[in-house]
Amino acid sequence: MMDKMIFGRYIPGDSVIHKLDPRVKLLASFYFIGIIFLCNNWQSYTLMFLFTLLALSLSKIKPSFIINGLKPLFWLILFTVVLQILFTRGGEVYFKWGILSVTELGLMNGIFIFCRFVLIILISTLLTLTTPPLSLSDAIEYLLRPLEVVKFPAHEVSLMLSIALRFVPTLMDETEKIMNAQRARGVDFGEGNIMDKMKSIVPLLIPLFVSSFNRAEDLATAMEARGYKGGEGRTKYRVLKWQSRDTLTALVFVVLTVILVYVRN
Amino acid sequence: MVMDIQFEQVGYTYQPDTPFAFCALKDINLTIKEGSYTAIVGHTGSGKSTLLQHLNALIKPTAGVVKIGDRLITTDTPNKNLKEVRKEVGIVFQFPEAQLFEETIEKDVAFGPKNFGVEGEELKKVVRDSLQMVGLDDSYLERSPFELSGGQMRRVAIAGVLAMKPSVLVLDEPTAGLDPRGRKEMMGMFYDLHKEQGITIVLVTHLMDDVANFADYVIVLEKGQVIKQGLPKQVFTDTQWLTTQQLGVPAATTFAQQLMARGFQFDTIPLTTKELAQEIAKILRKSGEQV
Ligand SMILES: Nc1ncnc2c1ncn2[C@@H]1O[C@H](COP(=O)(O)OP(=O)(O)O)[C@@H](O)[C@H]1O
Ligand SMILES: [Mg+2]
Numbered sequence: 001m002m003d004k005m006i007f008g009r010y011i012p013g014d015s016v017i018h019k020l021d022p023r024v025k026l027l028a029s030f031y032f033i034g035i036i037f038l039c040n041n042w043q044s045y046t047l048m049f050l051f052t053l054l055a056l057s058l059s060k061i062k063p064s065f066i067i068n069g070l071k072p073l074f075w076l077i078l079f080t081v082v083l084q085i086l087f088t089r090g091g092e093v094y095f096k097w098g099i100l101s102v103t104e105l106g107l108m109n110g111i112f113i114f115c116r117f118v119l120i121i122l123i124s125t126l127l128t129l130t131t132p133p134l135s136l137s138d139a140i141e142y143l144l145r146p147l148e149v150v151k152f153p154a155h156e157v158s159l160m161l162s163i164a165l166r167f168v169p170t171l172m173d174e175t176e177k178i179m180n181a182q183r184a185r186g187v188d189f190g191e192g193n194i195m196d197k198m199k200s201i202v203p204l205l206i207p208l209f210v211s212s213f214n215r216a217e218d219l220a221t222a223m224e225a226r227g228y229k230g231g232e233g234r235t236k237y238r239v240l241k242w243q244s245r246d247t248l249t250a251l252v253f254v255v256l257t258v259i260l261v262y263v264r265n
Numbered sequence: 266m267v268m269d270i271q272f273e274q275v276g277y278t279y280q281p282d283t284p285f286a287f288c289a290l291k292d293i294n295l296t297i298k299e300g301s302y303t304a305i306v307g308h309t310g311s312g313k314s315t316l317l318q319h320l321n322a323l324i325k326p327t328a329g330v331v332k333i334g335d336r337l338i339t340t341d342t343p344n345k346n347l348k349e350v351r352k353e354v355g356i357v358f359q360f361p362e363a364q365l366f367e368e369t370i371e372k373d374v375a376f377g378p379k380n381f382g383v384e385g386e387e388l389k390k391v392v393r394d395s396l397q398m399v400g401l402d403d404s405y406l407e408r409s410p411f412e413l414s415g416g417q418m419r420r421v422a423i424a425g426v427l428a429m430k431p432s433v434l435v436l437d438e439p440t441a442g443l444d445p446r447g448r449k450e451m452m453g454m455f456y457d458l459h460k461e462q463g464i465t466i467v468l469v470t471h472l473m474d475d476v477a478n479f480a481d482y483v484i485v486l487e488k489g490q491v492i493k494q495g496l497p498k499q500v501f502t503d504t505q506w507l508t509t510q511q512l513g514v515p516a517a518t519t520f521a522q523q524l525m526a527r528g529f530q531f532d533t534i535p536l537t538t539k540e541l542a543q544e545i546a547k548i549l550r551k552s553g554e555q556v
Contacts, residue, residue, distance in 0.1 A: 181364035184356045186380025206366035
């Protein structure tokens with residue numbers, strides 16, 4: 001099950017998209033998600049889809065893989081779209097049943113919401129598929145740095161983020177190992193009624209907590225032993241460098257915005 | 266029920282159909298006979314732990330068939346009704362201390378058998394007996410497993426599997442990280458179980474001396490494939506091959522080889538210290554007769 005989870009994983013590669021500065025990618029993704037909400041007709045959505053497809057193809061990641069990544073989110077999308085269709089009213093009525101009705105406006109809204117969802121998921125999947133988690137957290141640290149003026153702990157937040165990201169796979173492995181160990185002792189995960197299911201979680205969660213606390217302590221000790229004492233005066237191993245392709249990306253986004261403003265009503 | 270475990274052209278791929286797909290086992294054919302003591306050796310990452318998880322259907326082969334007793338496990342076997350298999354085949358995982366979770370040692374050891382329906386006085390007895398076997402007395406029953414030392418936690422975890430009274434006991438590097446005495450005690454205890462109760466044992470280990478001392482069958486894994494299997498005598502005779510595979514040779518065998526380099530002649534190459542002593546005694550006796 002966890003094996004299939006593509007959303008949020010990094011696949012190494014050397015495409016243009018992989019090589020972009022993580023700061024650019026992060027900002028651009030947020031910016032893109034922002035301007036998705038400017039779309040209000042099918043032309044503007046088409047534009048955004050074309051742009052996304054271009055970015056995806058530039059990343060050279062297998063399309064089947066990205067589609068597989070969308071699958072786990074299918075039900076969430078469907079649920080939202082159906083709600084939208086059933087509860088929005090306006091325009092011609094196609095179908096009515098009690099408080100539920102399918103109207104022209106509802107249908108349109110449903111389709112647009114669907115497009116928004118898919119676009120947002122595609123672009124954020126692209127971001128995480130092509131950017132190593134550590135670069136992402138470097139980018140976040142950089143972008144949060146101005147806030148240090150108001151005593152915001154940018155370095156610490158980014159460190160916490162990197163550590164968290166770094167240990168996600170470890171925790172997944174650990175979860176699988178402990179699940180297997182307890183299954184070997186006769187636990188059936190995900191079987192029986194709700195109470196049984198809750199009970200079967202305990203032998204999984206407690207060992208996970210215990211090992212996470214132990215690991216956190218070990219990590220803190222190891223960091224201190226190697227002279228870590230916060231972000232002040234600390235140099236970087238991965239230095240972020242702005243390059244011409246990053247400027248180009250920024251320009252592309254300016255152009256995209258101009259066209260978008262032009263085609264929306 | 267006959268509890269032979271048989272692998273027929275078994276393959277296993279982690280995360281199939283993704284860019285992370287990794288083929289951990291390829292075309293494995295082997296039989297673990299009821300009542301045998303089988304050792305599985307191989308380098309780190311050669312697929313030993315993956316293979317072990319097939320022994321009680323924790324993972325199902327992505328190719329081929331695993332026969333556990335009279336149960337057939339294939340890719341399509343549903344996850345239901347596997348409890349029987351799990352009860353018959355107990356696995357002590359690598360670093361099993363990670364599986365402890367109860368407030369007291371008694372409850373933790375009782376967890377397995379309880380899941381398989383053991384209750385009341387019988388449960389109490391089986392918990393005590395299992396703790397006894399791993400060398401922990403009744404004073405430990407009410408203590409928390411988390412206040413023990415690493416080695417003691419290991420013992421509690423092993424007791425937790427023994428308490429299920431499996432007929433096949435699978436051990437994944439059970440003594441890694443234990444002190445020499447603890448190691449000797451543990452290995453001795455497993456061997457006694459094997460000899461006295463006829464329990465089938467599958468042992469994953471890096472220590473060739475353990476293989477020589479206890480096992481009656483050896484399987485060598487490399488990059489997900491079986492590259493050699495047979496009696497310890499057969500596998501260890503080709504010491505040159507073992508050295509090129511960087512698998513190591515039992516200490517007694519190394520010793521015998523050095524003696525051979527200085528002109529000793531052995532009838533059979535000794536694998537254990539005991540055999541070595543007997544062989545040397547035999548040779549000395551012979552040369553004594555000649556004098
Ligand atoms: N959950 C997993 N997902 C992906 N690959 C794995 C997983 N578990 C093990 N592997 C890979 O399978 C190979 C065999 O692993 P394993 O069976 O643990 O080897 P061994 O126990 O012999 O050291 C290793 O290369 C390992 O990286
Ligand atoms: Mg292993």
